[in-house]
Amino acid sequence: MAVITNDKGEIRYLNPPVLEVDRDKYCRFKKMRMKHIDYKDPDFLMRFMNEQGKILPRRLTGTSVKYQRKVSQAVKRARHLALMTFVGDMLK
Amino acid sequence: MPKPYETIFILTPVLSDEQTKEAVNSYKKLLKELNAKIVHEESWGLKKLAYQIKKKNTGYYHLFQIEAPGESIAHLETAYKRDERVLRYLTVHLDKYALQYAERRKGKLANKKVERKEETPA
Numbered sequence: 001m002a003v004i005t006n007d008k009g010e011i012r013y014l015n016p017p018v019l020e021v022d023r024d025k026y027c028r029f030k031k032m033r034m035k036h037i038d039y040k041d042p043d044f045l046m047r048f049m050n051e052q053g054k055i056l057p058r059r060l061t062g063t064s065v066k067y068q069r070k071v072s073q074a075v076k077r078a079r080h081l082a083l084m085t086f087v088g089d090m091l092k
Numbered sequence: 093m094p095k096p097y098e099t100i101f102i103l104t105p106v107l108s109d110e111q112t113k114e115a116v117n118s119y120k121k122l123l124k125e126l127n128a129k130i131v132h133e134e135s136w137g138l139k140k141l142a143y144q145i146k147k148k149n150t151g152y153y154h155l156f157q158i159e160a161p162g163e164s165i166a167h168l169e170t171a172y173k174r175d176e177r178v179l180r181y182l183t184v185h186l187d188k189y190a191l192q193y194a195e196r197r198k199g200k201l202a203n204k205k206v207e208r209k210e211e212t213p214a
Contacts, residue, residue, distance in 0.1 A: 035189035038197075040100075040155075042142075081100065081182055082141035082151065 025062025029070075037070045039077035042084045046091070048075065053088040094129065094159040096191055101172060101181040102151035105138060112152055115177050119156070122171055128160030132198055145179045157186075157194060 029037070038044070048056050048063070048071050055075055058068045078084040085091070103115055116135070123130060136153035145151065160168075165183055172181040186194060 036187075036193040038193060077182060077184070079142075081102065081153075081180055082143055082145060085142045 027062055027064040027067060029067040030064060034067075037067065037074045039074040039081070040083070042078050045071070045075050045078055045084065049084075049091070051089065051091050053085050053091055094127075094161050096131070096157070096159055096186040097165065097183055098155065098157050098186055098190075098194070099168065099181065099183040100153065100155040102141075102145070102153055102179040103177050104146070104179055105148055105150040105152060107152070107177060111177075115175075116154055119154075119168075119171075122168065123156065123158060123160070126160060126164035126167055128158045128164055128168075130156055130158055132157035132194065134201070148179060151179050 028034075048061060050056055055072055058065070061068075063071060075084065079086050101119070103112055107115065120130065134155040136155070138150050138152050141149055141151050169181065169183060172178050
């Protein structure tokens with residue numbers, strides 16, 4: 001990145017430094033008004049898992065408590081029916 | 093007082109088509125005996141399992157949406173347990189949102205069938 005120093009000794013950047021913008025998290029179920037989470041739809045449930053097939057925490061997905069419980073319930077049902085794996089690698 | 097339930101089971105892939113039908117029909121008969129009303133039925137066919145169950149990699153999925161008295165579920169599940177053709181089963185009670193979802197799902201499936209029928213002659 002191009003850096004110049006002005007006569008006051010302050011560092012100035014030619015291109016404004018790109019900072020990661022903290023986007024506000026929201027609960028997608030509240031926003032989409034989804035009341036029910038289906039365990040028969042593993043592709044949808046994959047959005048709430050990491051590559052190893054673990055359920056992502058609320059602090060990363062922004063899901064509200066009420067729906068996080070339903071997500072975890074649905075994932076566990078899907079695992080029981082062999083629609084999803086319990087453990088995996090590179091699932092995404 | 094009957095309650096809405098959804099029951100789904102996985103049959104072994106070892107069975108022939110006829111035997112599979114026979115197994116499904118036996119459960120239909122059992123449900124009838126238990127005074128359960130079949131609201132909706134879905135056959136997903138042979139599907140790949142996400143992990144091995146009893147050394148099998150595939151399974152035949154079948155789903156019933158029923159309205160049944162609560163006591164009958166225990167009988168249904170013992171029947172599943174005793175049946176060696178069944179790899180896995182799950183029976184869940186449907187709350188009002190799940191029922192709404194099931195209705196919409198049925199609508200979608202019906203639409204798909206209609207589309208397919210329209211596609212075939214063309």
